[in-house]
Amino acid sequence: MTVSSSHKAKGGDDLPLAISLSGVSKTFGAVRANDDISLTVQSGCIHGIVGENGAGKSTLVSILYGFYQADQGEIAVDGKPVHIRSTYDAIAVGIGMVHQHFMLVPPFSVLENIILGHEIKAGARNLKEAKAQARDELIALSETYGLTVDLDARVEDLSVGLQQRVEILKALYRGARILILDEPTGVLTPQETVQLIEVLKSHRDQGVTVLLITHKLREIMAITDHVSVMRGGKMVDHLATATTSPEELAQLMVGRKVLVNANYHDATPAGVQMQVSDLTLTGASGMPLLRGISFDLKAGEILGVAGVSGNGQSELLEVLSGITAPTQGQVTIGSTVISPEAGLSPRDIKALGVAHVPEDRHAMGMVLPFTAAESAALGYEDQPALGTSMWFRPAAIEDHCASLMRDYDIRPGNPKLKSNLFSGGNQQKLVLAREMSAAPRILLVGQPTRGVDIGAIEFIHQQLIDMRDQGCAILLISVELDEILSLSDRVMVMNAGQSMGIVNKADANAQSIGLMMAGVQ
Amino acid sequence: MSTTLPRWIDVGLLPLINILAAFIVSGVIIALIGENPFTALTVMLKGAFVYKGALGYTLFYTTNFIFTGLAVAVAFHAMLFNIGGEGQAMLGGIGIGVVALALGGLVPPVLVVLLAIPMSALMGAIWGIIPGWLQAKRGSHIVITTIMFNFIASSIMVWLLTGPMLREGQISPESEHFADGVLLPQMHTLFNAMGMEMARSPLNLSFVLALVMSVVGWALIWRTRLGYTIRATGHSEKATIYAGHSPQKIIMITMAISGALAGMMALNEILGVQQKVILGFTSGYGFTGIAVALMGRNHPVGILFASLLFGALYQGGAELDFEFQNITREMVLMIQGLIILFSGALVYMFNPMLERIYHRLTRGNALTQEEGA
Numbered sequence: 001m002t003v004s005s006s007h008k009a010k011g012g013d014d015l016p017l018a019i020s021l022s023g024v025s026k027t028f029g030a031v032r033a034n035d036d037i038s039l040t041v042q043s044g045c046i047h048g049i050v051g052e053n054g055a056g057k058s059t060l061v062s063i064l065y066g067f068y069q070a071d072q073g074e075i076a077v078d079g080k081p082v083h084i085r086s087t088y089d090a091i092a093v094g095i096g097m098v099h100q101h102f103m104l105v106p107p108f109s110v111l112e113n114i115i116l117g118h119e120i121k122a123g124a125r126n127l128k129e130a131k132a133q134a135r136d137e138l139i140a141l142s143e144t145y146g147l148t149v150d151l152d153a154r155v156e157d158l159s160v161g162l163q164q165r166v167e168i169l170k171a172l173y174r175g176a177r178i179l180i181l182d183e184p185t186g187v188l189t190p191q192e193t194v195q196l197i198e199v200l201k202s203h204r205d206q207g208v209t210v211l212l213i214t215h216k217l218r219e220i221m222a223i224t225d226h227v228s229v230m231r232g233g234k235m236v237d238h239l240a241t242a243t244t245s246p247e248e249l250a251q252l253m254v255g256r257k258v259l260v261n262a263n264y265h266d267a268t269p270a271g272v273q274m275q276v277s278d279l280t281l282t283g284a285s286g287m288p289l290l291r292g293i294s295f296d297l298k299a300g301e302i303l304g305v306a307g308v309s310g311n312g313q314s315e316l317l318e319v320l321s322g323i324t325a326p327t328q329g330q331v332t333i334g335s336t337v338i339s340p341e342a343g344l345s346p347r348d349i350k351a352l353g354v355a356h357v358p359e360d361r362h363a364m365g366m367v368l369p370f371t372a373a374e375s376a377a378l379g380y381e382d383q384p385a386l387g388t389s390m391w392f393r394p395a396a397i398e399d400h401c402a403s404l405m406r407d408y409d410i411r412p413g414n415p416k417l418k419s420n421l422f423s424g425g426n427q428q429k430l431v432l433a434r435e436m437s438a439a440p441r442i443l444l445v446g447q448p449t450r451g452v453d454i455g456a457i458e459f460i461h462q463q464l465i466d467m468r469d470q471g472c473a474i475l476l477i478s479v480e481l482d483e484i485l486s487l488s489d490r491v492m493v494m495n496a497g498q499s500m501g502i503v504n505k506a507d508a509n510a511q512s513i514g515l516m517m518a519g520v521q
Numbered sequence: 522m523s524t525t526l527p528r529w530i531d532v533g534l535l536p537l538i539n540i541l542a543a544f545i546v547s548g549v550i551i552a553l554i555g556e557n558p559f560t561a562l563t564v565m566l567k568g569a570f571v572y573k574g575a576l577g578y579t580l581f582y583t584t585n586f587i588f589t590g591l592a593v594a595v596a597f598h599a600m601l602f603n604i605g606g607e608g609q610a611m612l613g614g615i616g617i618g619v620v621a622l623a624l625g626g627l628v629p630p631v632l633v634v635l636l637a638i639p640m641s642a643l644m645g646a647i648w649g650i651i652p653g654w655l656q657a658k659r660g661s662h663i664v665i666t667t668i669m670f671n672f673i674a675s676s677i678m679v680w681l682l683t684g685p686m687l688r689e690g691q692i693s694p695e696s697e698h699f700a701d702g703v704l705l706p707q708m709h710t711l712f713n714a715m716g717m718e719m720a721r722s723p724l725n726l727s728f729v730l731a732l733v734m735s736v737v738g739w740a741l742i743w744r745t746r747l748g749y750t751i752r753a754t755g756h757s758e759k760a761t762i763y764a765g766h767s768p769q770k771i772i773m774i775t776m777a778i779s780g781a782l783a784g785m786m787a788l789n790e791i792l793g794v795q796q797k798v799i800l801g802f803t804s805g806y807g808f809t810g811i812a813v814a815l816m817g818r819n820h821p822v823g824i825l826f827a828s829l830l831f832g833a834l835y836q837g838g839a840e841l842d843f844e845f846q847n848i849t850r851e852m853v854l855m856i857q858g859l860i861i862l863f864s865g866a867l868v869y870m871f872n873p874m875l876e877r878i879y880h881r882l883t884r885g886n887a888l889t890q891e892e893g894a
Contacts, residue, residue, distance in 0.1 A: 323762055347765030356763070364759045367752075374749065379764035381746055392749045 016079030018043040018178050018209035019064070024073030026059055033059040035233040037073070041178075041226075046200060046210040048220040048241070051230030052253055052453030053424050057213050060230070061180055064211075065097045066090040077178070096176025098167045100183045106156035111135060113155055114170045134173070141172055146202045160308070161192035168199070178209045185219060189308045190481060190514035197223050215454070217246040218482070229253055254455045263462060267489040269298035273442050273473035274320075274354075278329035281315050281497075289315040291497045292329065297442065297473045302464065303502075304488025305477040306513050312497035313477045314359055317446045320475070321356040322349040333442065350379065352442075355435035359446030359477065365431040366419045373401035373415035376434050401430075408433040409459065425456030432460060436467060443467060446477045461487060481510055481517075495519040526872070526879055532818060536864055538871050540830070543859040550855065554847050561841060561848065568840020569833035575840075577708065577722020583832030584724075584789045587731040589810025590828055591738045592783035594819035596649075596663075598742055599775040600755035605652060605667030606783040606807030608674030609645040613784025614791045615678065616644030618686060618696050618798035625700030633703045637792055638730075638785070645784015646777040648674060653776025657769035663776070671807070682800050696798040705793045725793035727785075734782060735821040741778070751775050783807060812861040815868070831857070 019041040026034040034056045041047045051057045062068045064075070066084045075082055077093045084090050090097070104113050115134045124130035135151060142148055149158075149165050158166070164184060171179055181200075185193045200210050200223060212224060220227050221241060229237045229252040237252050251257055274297040281290035290312050297303050307313050318324040320331060325343040333352045338344050346356070358364040366375035377386050377397045386400055387393045401415035410422070410429045419427065428448065435443065448464065449457045464487060468474055478484050484491055491508045493500040493516035500516040526535075548558035569579045589606040596603035603609075620637045652666035681687075682694035689697070705726040712719035742748040754761045754771045761768050790802045813831055817823030838853025863870070 321763075322765075345765055346763060350765060358763055360759070363757055364763045367756045367760045369756050370752070377749075378753070378760060381749055381764070387746055390745060390747075392744055392746045394744075 016043065017041065017076070018045070018078060019211070020076040020079075021060075021064075022074050024060070024063060024070045024075070026063060026068060026070050032233050034063070034070070037230075037235050039228055039235060039238075041209060041211060043078075043209055044204055044207045045225045046204050046212060046223055048212045048214065048224035048227040049230060050215060050217065050220055050227060050249055050253055052215070052455070053451055054453070055230040055253070056233040057230055058182070059233075061097070061182060061211070061213055064090065065095060065180060091174050091176070094175055094177040095180065096171025096174055096178070097180045098164065098171060098182065098184060100186060102163050102167055104155045104163060104166060107154060109152050109154055110149055110158070110166050110169075111138065111151040113166060114138060114151075114173050118174060138169065138173060142169060145169075145172065145206060145208075146199060147172075159192075160187045161189070161195065164188070164196065165199070172208075177207070178211065179203065180211045180213070182213045183215070184212070185214070185216060186479075187309055189517050190510055191518055193219070217249050220249065221246060231255055250454055254453070256455075263465065264486055265465075267301045267468060269301035269489065270471065271299055272296045273299050273333070274475075275332040276320070276329070277332075279316070279319060279326055279331065280328035281319055281324065282327045289497050290319065290326070293494075293497075293499050294329075295492055295499065295502060297475055299441070299473045300468055300471045301489045302468050302474040302476050302487050304484035304491045305475065305494060306481055306484045306491055307479070307494035307517055309479045311494045311517075313479075313494055314446070315497070316494070317356070317359060317444055317475075317477055320349075320444055321354065321358075322346040346379075350438075353440050354442045354444065355438050355440035357431055357435050357443070357445045357448060359450070361427055361431050366427060368418070368420035370419050371398075371416050372405075372410075372419055372422065372430060373398040375419040376401040376404055376415070376430055378434070380434065380438065404430065404433040404437060407437070408463075423453070424451040425453045428452050428460065429456060432463060436463065440472060442473045442475070444475050444477075447479065448476070449478070449480065449483060457483075481513060484508075485510065485513070493517055526876055530875060530879065532820075532823065535868075535871065535875065536816060536818075536823075538875075539864040539868065540860060542871075543856065543863040546859050546863075547856045551848070551852070556845055556847055561845065564844045565833075565837035565841055567837075568843075569837030572840070574720035574722045575836060577720060577724040579829070579832045579836040580728055581722060581724045581789070581793075581832070582835040583828045584728045584731045584793075585786050585806040586809060586813045586828035586831045587735060587824060588786035588789070589783055589807050590813030590817060590824040591734060591821065592645075592649075592779045592781075592786075592807075593810045593814035594817065594821070594824060595738060595742065595751075595782060596775055596779035597814060597819045598748075598755050599751045599771060601653075601656070601772065601775060601779070602664050603649065603652075603667055603776065603779045603783075604664055604808070604811065605648065605670045605674075605780070606786070606810045607803050607805070608667070608671035608807070609648040609780040609783035610786040610803045610807050611671075611674040611678050612644040612648040612780075613641035613787035614798055614802060615681060616640040616784065617787055617791045618681075621699040621703050621792070622686070622697055625703050630700060630702030630704075633700070634705060634792065637703075638788060641784045641787050641792075642781035643784070645787075646781040648784070649776040649778075649780020650773055653773040656776075657772040678800060682798065686798060688797075694800040699796045703792075704796050705788060707793070723794045725789065727789035727793045730785070730788065732825075734785065735825060738782070739821040747774070783810070809857070812857070812865055815865040816860070830860070834860075 017040050021037055021039040024034055024037040037060060049057050059068065063070050066087045066089050069085060075084060082093050105116065111131060111134060115130065119127055120130050124133050138151060147165050147169050149162055149169065155163060155166060184196060188196060203210055214220060224241045227239050227241050227244065227249065228235060229249060231253060277294045279290055279293040283289050293316060295303065305313055315324065319326050322344050323346055326340055328340060330337050330339040333354065336352055362368060366378060374397065381387055381392065382389055386396050398415040404410065405413040405415065408429050410426050410433065432448065448460050452460065464474060476484065476487060485508055489505055490502055491513060492502045493513055495517060496519065503512065551558040551561050568575055570576050592606050593603055617637045617640060620640045621633055624633045624636065648670060652663055652670055655661040655666050656663045682696060686696040688695060708724040709719040709721050742752065750761065750766050750771055753764065754768050758768045786806060791798060795802065809831060813824055813827045816827035834853055834857055838850060841848045841852060842850045
């Protein structure tokens, strides 16, 4: 189904379409990842593609960038039909891509990273000359596009935002006139996101076409001219951003009405369940990872922990769940004290009524090659209902999983299916179901909706609020600031392993929290 | 997007195709050296299954492969590549020798045998747990350490059999003969005693023990909590820690079990046939166990079939050597090598082809179903 957009491109009416896809299909085995996709992207525009996980966005972009080849359909770039068989072909027709996970060599300088793979351009006889040549070109490029970055800095010393800038510069250096960005803001602070948006707008003004893949509707609204919505491998609609709303987009993505913001209502916190004082953790190389963190966690409240990824949140979760022993300070749960001298294993801590939904469900929360039933027993395999200390009872474990699948609407509801065959949202629901069904007094949750689609996010948020209302003390760690703000009763902000302070719901907003995340007190 | 083939193709058809490919290439080579490959195949099959006593010999070799294959498989479930089956089996043999030589004649032979069985497992376990400990606590890679431990075991054997264990007045490196009756009963004697005809062969009770251990191994991996934890450790150490287990402990336990299984291989050779400790009785069975486990997809049922195949190759191959002028025993090694190549290194070579054919055959089906729904 094709719906052409009536919105006029800022680049002008007479320019050919930057990208035009018609009838593109791609099948993997029995799965139709892309089904008769048509898309037109006008030159000099910022065009967004939104869709849930598994909607086929990544496949579509991969076809454009030459990772996959379409089974059917035509691609035209700048009005000319093209056959993109590899990333080289893509670069040759002027398509550049900035991946979600950067493709940079950390110990190399910015300049070296940018010319990697294109070391010798015409005219240069050796690497030294090539570098000098590239330097002049890059200085010109970065001035044109407002992408200032120190070419001699080592990439590993740069912030994530600057690394992304290097990626963009790399694409432009290769002659990209069409820039594809895949979930570019996932790792950025709110301030860095604002900067990125400015950079992309200046690209548009220079005539660069930007294709933005994201699941964050707020960004789509803030930056794009047009937006295309994908669902279940199909293109469902093309809209002019000015005429749509986040609610409409969410509805198109999911295929039904959804709540964009959680159904929050005030909490009634009770007694302190977990007391953390002066918690400190020093890494193997002497790097301080946690620096004197203190807070109380009360029954019936959600304490959100905000921060840019990698500022000690993961370590905090690991110490609280017993995976890592603290270097200093203590955690008190009930009458039990955890300290460097008296460490407790994850098993001991679980026995105190603490459940843990880990940040990385793939590596930690489940065992991907296991069946869903086996993953649903992880950490609880010695529970009397599931087995004995000696024997493992597949039938009991499958029954348990089947009931979790019913209660938490996990699909497909087949406990014998391998864990890695479930979508991100359903995997996450399975982990949550396992931990919540243990009826914990304290629930530690890390990134509950990372890589999870909108429909499942709504469900997960509701479950967390319900748990809170039932009196569970919840510590919520997330890099999604919106999630923290919409669910938390109080927000603790972390920067460089330190707590930058705890803010009450009423005083917490993206501006104030954003500054604290950046380390400004 | 992962493999979309049904299970029966994945675990049934694909291995058969791989073996077939290996045999076709072997056939071509046999034809190239001027012999008829079909005659050769017939001779091999007869030599492995048909001639008098042939099946007994085939199953005797099969027994060795079951033990070493299981050993590799158990370790593999914890993602540990135990290359040390050879050394662990040698230590098992030493264990049997020590018990049999020290107690033989002093206590009833049955008791000696009953003690020798756990002793072979215990010694093998010790030879497995040390590399396990080094891996768990020191991070020394299990592949390297188990290989080294093969050499150490081999040196210990040489030292024992040229010194402390050397039979009085003997020049070839072997121990004193065990006391009368200190052996695992051979199958043909058991069968004949029950009034059933069976040709003479070295096949002994170890074969039954190997079958029992296959069941035990299956139950361990898929029906015990320990097995669950072993598999979890193999797939994701982080998840294991998260679930409250110590991967280090699991690694050591797994290596002990794996070593024990390899150690029990010595029962078949030492207590089943030789009745003395001899040098080099492991003859590479420990290494071939890796191929057996690979082919058997680390599942006891698969390992039984793979062991039977390798047992038949060993026995039938000897017959080839005997019947043909141009074919030597080394030809069998080549066929084995090709089987390992096709079902180990190239295990998924035919997968894309099978997938295409399968989907072409089933697509029409699926589409009509979709339309019907």
